[in-house]
Amino acid sequence: MTRVVIIGAGFAGLNAAKTLANRPGVEVLLLDRANHHLFQPLLYQVATAALSPADISAPVRSILRRARNVRVLMAEVRGVDPVTRRVDTDAGQFTGDYVLLGAGATHAYFGHTDWEAAAPGLKTLPQATATRARILLAFEQAERSDDPQSQRSWLNFVIVGGGPTGVEMAGAIAEMSRYTLARDFRRIDPRQARVLLVEAGLRLLPAFTARSSARAQRDLEALGVDVRLGSAVTDVATDSVTIGGERIATRTIIWAAGVRAAPLAQSLGVPLDRAGRVPVTAGITIPGHERVFVLGDLAAATDPRTQRPLPGVAQVALQQGRYAANAILADLRGAPRGVFLYRDKGQMATIGRQRAVCEIGALRFGGRLAWWLWLTVHIMGLTGFRSRASVMLQWGWSFLTYGRGARLIIGREGR
């Protein structure tokens, strides 16, 4: 029996487990510190009160219920030895004939780790519900205050990073303040809220074409978002952010910049790249350890056709998960593995109601069509009928009423 240990039930790990499900001669152990698979592309919708956590996540064991050769264990992985393929966890040690690492990434603070407390990122469900509470609470605090200066600082929202997450967050907060909350307050006018999107580079969505970047910026500005390009954040505090020389009073800073691989990579004892990722071979394994695969955001993989790095998107992780599983099955058959070739299915980002940008092959388009395509692709990507139906219901209701169904302040921030 060939034993495969998979670390992480994200797009890569889950897809690898699904590909190995019920294959004779293979036994899979899937480890994750959470009990659920998260559909990360919609995480910003939880952070902006449009969807509930349960809408974009599903229990890993329930997804793999019928995979009789897969065992799921909720455990925190502490380290992996690529030589012995031993995995250390808080639930014991496990050794695999193969080990697949898909532990993902967090945001990078470029050496300013102390900024994280005032400007948390958006990678997990607890972070999303905490961000939701912070945004909603800012409006409540502004309403409670009778000092115009304090009100203003509560109504300033600063998003750092102009990638898809930053663009989507900025658009969603702008829409929430202009439509959803507009008539709910008596003392403040939520439409006066100022949403600032700060990007160090010279355009938004750097992975897209310049035309799509310009379109996204135009759409955000039409929603009232203040887009600052070529602006580096030089300081972050609980009550302000400094951009270049300018200090902006704000109580809500959301970090959506940079990528830093999960700390697990450091336990491997192999050289890492600047973002803490593991450089991998054309077969997405650690050089010299062909039975240790590194997948998704944890890997620094290169397209062998173009020599360009593969982007940190769901499609790369999904395809790498399937590739790694098939490579193991090929080994068992004594067949050659082949190299990993990423099939680019395109990319998209949504800016707000009926506004999005899509790039599929040579096609580049935006506006209403792009937005509907974005909706369709994301609903199809969700796991399970219940989630799809629930998300369609919430989105349909929001589309008709401009409402947001999950305006809940729960947790420490909201008592």
Added chain:
Amino acid sequence: MTRVVIIGAGFAGLNAAKTLANRPGVEVLLLDRANHHLFQPLLYQVATAALSPADISAPVRSILRRARNVRVLMAEVRGVDPVTRRVDTDAGQFTGDYVLLGAGATHAYFGHTDWEAAAPGLKTLPQATATRARILLAFEQAERSDDPQSQRSWLNFVIVGGGPTGVEMAGAIAEMSRYTLARDFRRIDPRQARVLLVEAGLRLLPAFTARSSARAQRDLEALGVDVRLGSAVTDVATDSVTIGGERIATRTIIWAAGVRAAPLAQSLGVPLDRAGRVPVTAGITIPGHERVFVLGDLAAATDPRTQRPLPGVAQVALQQGRYAANAILADLRGAPRGVFLYRDKGQMATIGRQRAVCEIGALRFGGRLAWWLWLTVHIMGLTGFRSRASVMLQWGWSFLTYGRGARLIIGREGR
């Protein structure tokens, strides 16, 4: 302009605010420490992963958006002076011509406040999601363990209190273990989970007739619940509960016993009853302070027709909220107030799939019809189309698949 300060946006406070909405000459300030109204009768469904928090709650300001004379403020009330009608909060002081207190209740630990940490109650959304995490995590911990004794203690669930919440929790956990989770684990068999319902009195659902109590017990036992009547809990620890002389190893204790009024009552400087509630007049005001109303679970009210205490149920709170608002409007017209007469619309509790008990007037029935009626009444009671549609969707899906859509471990317990 007559100023009305309402404390608490539960059934009582919210209904009072709705009754006063847009009435000329009246200005309302509604204070709550949360930003949402909670449909408490379905809280146990969040705790057992059937519904999401957003399904059973709605933002207070959004509900009252069109009530132009109502101002909603998220604030923690620290004290109320019935003489000056001054309300102290963490957002400042407010004085009302009338004050309505509807701050609700928590569970009572009968002098053992130290039991709360190991056996938390179920009154708020954070408590519900924490309970959900504890229940789901218990199965995960059992699966991680290879010690049969430890597994057993993780699979023992003890619910203290045989009122509606205790009965509903016991039924839901039993169903979850027998159906929803049955095939999701490899090492443990969730159907082996033992659900213990402990009640100090001699029957379950003491507010119901003996026949309904017997029926609820029979239905629970058919689901495999171990019902212990006349059993007082004598000790609670993180790894066990002691009932009479017997010590039962368990890692999950859920407290659903007793009622204790919110501590706010103590700030009034008036005599309180044993449960910390404020005894009120036939006009549900504090004796000697006819412009200070006490509503819902915070009040010890008596039915003037029977001299019996009014039960702590949603209908009493709803009707008291409306009564207090109408009494104020009567004062403004110079009309007499009349006394508060509770109109009993009946009571119901659900035990599990297609099992419930209903008592409406002289009618007493159980089984499938009672269950469907329970479903209908609770869906109708929810605020807003979105919640109703979402709950119908989740329930429909659960009914067909035995699944539970919100099996999420989030928060401190689940990292």
